[in-house]
Amino acid sequence: MLLSEPARLDDTSGHRFDAQRHWAASLALRFAHRQGVTRMVQSRHxxxxxxxxxxxxxGRDEACxxxxxxxxxxxxxxxxxTIQAHVENGTHALLTTPAANKLYKADSQGVAWTQHTCLSVDDGATLEWLxxxxxxxxxxxxxxxxxxxLHGSAxxxxxxxxxxxxxxxxxxYVSGRIEQHFRLTLDGKPLWLERQPLDPLHPRFTGRWGQGGATVQATLWAVGIADVAGAIEALREALPDNPRWAVTVRYGVLLLRYLGNAxxxxxxxxxxxxxxxxxLWIEREAHTPRIWLT
Structure with missing residues (x-):
């Protein structure tokens, strides 16, 4: 769901330099089908x-x-x-960023940051989050x-x-703590729920049963592939043969994981x-965003 009003700073939170600081930024996007084209009809920040x-x-009639x-x-x-996007029926949006996101060292007060990403995809819509x-x-x-x-055939x-x-x-990364939460639902029913603490002082961080000392991790997910088993087999045949990645399917969600150091x-x-x-997913060849090449 989208915020009714953009987040605003107030006199009790903005531009403080103590443990109560709170500097907010928000973006709410909405995509709709207009005259055969996916259009960004709302961009509130x-x-x-x-x-x-x-x-x-x-092409004008393809992904925005x-x-x-x-x-x-x-x-x-x-x-x-806070980042929010609502992709309406019949639309196809591809969202990406121009560069890496950096999470800087906490200040002397140890004040944390927060990042919320909320994506809603209607029945008959397609979203790529890259x-x-x-x-x-x-x-x-x-x-x-x-x-x-996700809703319906999203x-x-x-x-x-x-x-x-x-x-x-x-x-x-030898100090600090980052906690990640991921929730993927279809018509309100959970398909994939995950919580992961990244704490270098916890045994899980270096234990072979946990992160094993790896410094880079990645997860790719896909919902809506008609032949998931065939897609998994194609990935296993085409991708490099090494123990740092694996792929599976859970409740219709294809999950590819990487755990390594590069x-x-x-x-x-x-x-x-x-x-x-x-x-295999949408019968369209991948078109690399130009921003990745700059």
């Missing part, structure tokens, strides 16, 4: 969160590509980011919530990627899977 104009690189822009480039203590990866700096503290509500394919620390700068490997795996799955 508050704070530093907005979109560029819609793009139609696949939209880039979500957050000029600060990342989240700091007290930030509260943001670039998230990079968590050492000491980052916050919570991420992703909720996707189709959705998306991914989430997380890179912990900055190994190239020899700055691993952002580029995770991205290449998910992008290749998307290129392979899209014709």
């Amino acid at each position: 508050s704070g530093p969160l907005r979109v560029q104009r819609p793009f139609y690189p696949e 590509h939209v880039y979500l822009l957050h000029p600060p480039g990342g989240l700091v203590s007290g930030d509260a980011l 943001p670039q990866e998230t990079i968590a700096f050492d000491g980052s503290r916050g919570e991420q919530y992703t909720q996707i509500d 189709r959705c394919l998306g991914w989430e990627m997380m890179a912990l620390g900055r190994p190239a700068s020899e700055l691993p 952002r580029n490997e995770a991205w290449a795996l998910c992008e290749q899977a998307w290129h392979l799955l899209r014709p």
